[in-house]
Structure formats: structure tokens, C-alpha cells
Amino acid sequence: MLFKFFMVCNKIGAFTLGGGFAMIPIMEREFVDKYHWLDKQEFVDILLVAQTTPGIFAVDMASHIGYKLKGVRGGIVGAIGIALPSIIAITVIAMFFQNFKDNIWVEKFFKGVRPAVVALIAAPCFRLAQKANLNRYTFWIPIVSCLLIWLLGVSPILIILAAGVGGFLYGRYETRRGTDNQKEDRR
Amino acid sequence: MNIFLKLFITFSKIGIFNFGGGYAMLSLIQNEAVVKNGWLTNAEFADIVAISQSTPGPIGINAATYVGYTSVMNEGYSQGLAVVGAVLASLSVIWLPFILMIAISRYIMSHKDSKAIKDVFRGLRPTIVGLIGAAALLLMTSENFGSPAENPYLFALSIAIFFASFYLTGFRKANPILVMLVCGVLGIIFY
Numbered sequence: 001m002l003f004k005f006f007m008v009c010n011k012i013g014a015f016t017l018g019g020g021f022a023m024i025p026i027m028e029r030e031f032v033d034k035y036h037w038l039d040k041q042e043f044v045d046i047l048l049v050a051q052t053t054p055g056i057f058a059v060d061m062a063s064h065i066g067y068k069l070k071g072v073r074g075g076i077v078g079a080i081g082i083a084l085p086s087i088i089a090i091t092v093i094a095m096f097f098q099n100f101k102d103n104i105w106v107e108k109f110f111k112g113v114r115p116a117v118v119a120l121i122a123a124p125c126f127r128l129a130q131k132a133n134l135n136r137y138t139f140w141i142p143i144v145s146c147l148l149i150w151l152l153g154v155s156p157i158l159i160i161l162a163a164g165v166g167g168f169l170y171g172r173y174e175t176r177r178g179t180d181n182q183k184e185d186r187r
Numbered sequence: 188m189n190i191f192l193k194l195f196i197t198f199s200k201i202g203i204f205n206f207g208g209g210y211a212m213l214s215l216i217q218n219e220a221v222v223k224n225g226w227l228t229n230a231e232f233a234d235i236v237a238i239s240q241s242t243p244g245p246i247g248i249n250a251a252t253y254v255g256y257t258s259v260m261n262e263g264y265s266q267g268l269a270v271v272g273a274v275l276a277s278l279s280v281i282w283l284p285f286i287l288m289i290a291i292s293r294y295i296m297s298h299k300d301s302k303a304i305k306d307v308f309r310g311l312r313p314t315i316v317g318l319i320g321a322a323a324l325l326l327m328t329s330e331n332f333g334s335p336a337e338n339p340y341l342f343a344l345s346i347a348i349f350f351a352s353f354y355l356t357g358f359r360k361a362n363p364i365l366v367m368l369v370c371g372v373l374g375i376i377f378y
Contacts, residue, residue: 014243015364021322025356025363033360041312048311049291051318054206055284056247063285064292075289079281086244090252091273093238095266105375110241112374113367114331115345116352120367122323123357129316138313145317150324157206159314167310168303175302 002070002077008035009062009081014089016058016082022117023058024124037065044128052160058082190262193224194272198251198279203287205247205280212247213239216254226258251276344377 008030016023024047031037038046050060059079066078134142141163148154197219205212213236220226227235235257239249255276259269298304329337332345348370355361 011364013245013248015367016245017243017367021319024319029360029363044312044315045295045308046292048308048315048318049295050288053284053288053291054203055288056202056205056212056245056280058245059248059281060284060288063288067289067292068296072289075285075292079285082245083248083277083281086242086248087252087274087277089242089244090238090249091256091270093242094253094256094269094273106241108375108378109371110374111333111341111345111378112348112370112372115349116367116370118323118326118331119349119352120356120363121319121326123353125316125319125323126357128319132312132316134313134316141313142315142317142320145314146320146324147317149318149321155206156318156321159318160311163310163314164307165310167306167308170310171302171306 002074004035005037005066005069005074006077006081009066009078010085012058012062013082014085017113017117021057021121025120027058027061028124028127031065037069040128044132048160052157056082190259190264191272191275194255194258194276195279197224198255198276199283201251202247202280203283205284213250216250220254220258224258226261227254231257247280248277251280341378344373348373 012023012026012030015026028040028043032040032043046061046064050057050064053060059082062078062082063075064078066074066076066081068074070077129142132142145156145159145163148159149156201212201215201219205215216235217232221229221232235250235253238253239246242249252273256269256273259272260266264272295304332349333342335342352366352370355366356363
């Protein structure tokens with residue numbers, strides 16, 4: 001199974017185009033839908049953790065999933081699996097194709113891919129919304145965070161940290177209210 | 188100091204201080220590799236940016252591999268040692284965040300049922316939709332789509348590719364890798 005996991009990570013590493021968020025649909029398809037290594041809610045959770053921690057997003061995701069599957073060994077397999085195709089491809093390009101980026105075919109290929117990559121990033125927005133704990137009390141949270149990041153340039157990390165602290169404090173508030181009620185019940 | 192040791196220290200630092208994704212990492216790498224250490228010229232760095240973006244794989248790893256290779260070559264070592272530099276730089280970027288991530292995973296998994304962790308995630312989850320939405324909006328630029336003033340035909344083609352890919356991957360569960368490859372081929376044919 002570790003080998004299969006390694007190959008899936010290779011595939012994801014090899015097809016990550018235009019930054020980490022673009023591979024969310026690929027990861028979701030492979031890890032959640034196809035192999036059921038984690039469920040959708042867990043996927044969203046770990047996505048947020050990987051976004052908050054430093055390092056390369058795709059590598060962080062794969063490390064966690066690998067760790068969940070097979071401990072530290074699995075984590076290493078995941079991290080190396082994501083990085084390996086890049087290391088090989090770039091080394092080969094650096095050795096033999098110094099003028100790779102000026103190649104007209106490469107340029108045209110990527111002109112076609114770029115709008116698709118933006119679509120790939122936008123698409124999970126709606127699917128993940130179902131697992132995102134949205135209801136009439138929380139629906140404003142994604143809208144406000146989107147506008148803060150997009151229009152005011154606020155770092156997504158700050159948004160995630162604030163939301164985490166908010167969730168924690170709200171939980172404490174709920175508990176306190178709950179225990180107060182229990183005390184009153186006992187009386 | 189030995190170039191390999193320097194690469195290791197520099198890229199370990201870049202890895203652990205990178206909070207902003209691939210593009211933020213590029214500016215960290217530029218600062219370390221061009222400004223501070225003078226391993227590369229600015230023109231070489233511009234090449235690296237272009238290559239990292241026009242090659243699959245996480246941008247941070249791509250750039251680290253390329254800088255590792257080029258800087259060892261520029262110091263006058265052989266191609267074989269340059270490959271060692273490429274691998275070393277890439278692994279240096281990964282290892283510290285990796286340890287941190289494993290520590291966090293371990294903590295989350297052993298405290299999965301704790302109320303505090305559950306509360307934190309309950310607060311986090313609604314933000315994901317906003318985060319992804321903002322990432323997509325920030326990428327809707329003329330760099331990715333062209334502009335109607337410059338070339339209306341190509342702009343229309345980009346928009347068509349966007350909506351078709353959005354529909355296919357978002358609602359039809361099409362294979363994203365296949366969609367990207369087809370769009371690349373369309374690019375070769377029509378642009």
C-alpha cells in the first residue's frame with residue numbers, strides 16, 4: 001500500500017501546476033474519492049492545517065496523509081513522493097534544456113493550461129462548502145474572509161488563526177453556559 | 188564556508204520561514220540566492236522563475252532544485268556535484284516543515300476527540316470556502332487570461348477554457364489531470 005501511496009504522490013507532484021491550491025481537486029480525487037485514505041471532512045481539516053504551517057503546501061498534505069496511513073515512514077514516503085518528479089524534471093531541464101522556457105510550444109501549452117488551472121482552483125469552492133460547517137449563522141465567514149484576502153490583501157494565515165481562536169473561544173463559551181445550566185438543573 | 192553547507196542552511200531557512208505559498212517563496216529565494224549570497228545573477232533568477240512556473244511540480248521545490256544546480260555549477264564544480272546540489276537544496280526546503288507537520292499530525296490524531304481540537308476545527312472549516320474563492324479571484328489576471336483589448340480572440344478562448352474546465356471538474360467529476368492536458372493541447376493548436 002505504501003508503494004501505491006508513493007505512486008499517487010508522484011502523480012500529484014508531477015501534475016501540480018500553478019501552485020498548491022490547483023492540486024486540491026487532484027488530491028481530493030485520488031486521496032478521498034478513489035482510495036478513501038481519508039474522508040472529505042478530514043481533507044478540509046488537514047488542508048487548513050497545511051495552509052497554516054510553513055513549508056510547501058502539497059508536501060505538508062502528503063506528509064500528514066502518509067503519517068496517518070503508516071506513521072513516520074509513510075510521512076517520509078509522501079513528502080519524497082511529491083518532491084521527486086520536480087527534482088528529476090528540473091535537474092534534467094537545468095542540464096540539457098537551458099532554453100526550455102523560450103520554447104514556443106511550451107509557452108503555448110501553458111497559455112492553454114493557465115485558465116484551466118484557475119478553474120481547478122475555483123471548482124472545489126462549491127463542493128467543499130457542503131463539508132465546511134456552513135449554516136445561517138456561519139455563512140458570512142467565507143464571504144468576509146474572501147473579501148479580506150482578495151481586496152485588502154490580508155494573509156490567509158491570519159484568517160485561519162483568527163477562525164481557530166474564534167472556534168475555541170466559542171466552544172469555551174458554550175461549555176460554560178452548558179455547565180451553568182447543569183448546575184441550575186442540579187439545584 | 189562550503190557551498191553545500193551554505194545551500195543546506197539557506198534552504199532550510201527558506202523552508203521553515205515560508206508561510207505564503209510558492210510565490211512568496213520565490214521572493215525569499217531571490218533575496219538569499221541573488222542579493223545575499225550572489226550565487227546567481229538577476230537574469231538567471233528570472234529564468235528560474237519562468238522555468239518553475241512553466242514546469243509541473245510545486246514552485247518552491249522547482250526553484251530550489253534549479254538554484255541548487257546552478258549555484259554549484261557557478262562555483263565551478265562538475266555536473267555530477269551540481270546534481271547533488273539540486274537534490275540537497277530541494278530536501279533542505281522540505282525537512283523542517285516536515286518534522287513540524289508530523290508533530291502537528293501526531294498531536295491532532297491523539298487529541299482527535301478532545302473538545303478543544305473539535306472547537307478549533309469547527310471555527311476553521313467555514314473559512315476554507317473563502318480562502319479558495321480568494322485564491323481563484325487573485326489569479327484572474329491578464330497574465331493568466333490575456334486581455335480583451337490586446338487580443339479579443341485569445342481572451343475569449345481563455346474564458347471558454349475556464350468555464351469548460353470549471354464545469355467539467357466541478358460538476359462532472361472529470362479527471363483534472365486530463366482536463367489540464369487537453370487544455371494544453373488546445374493552447375498549442377489555437378494560441
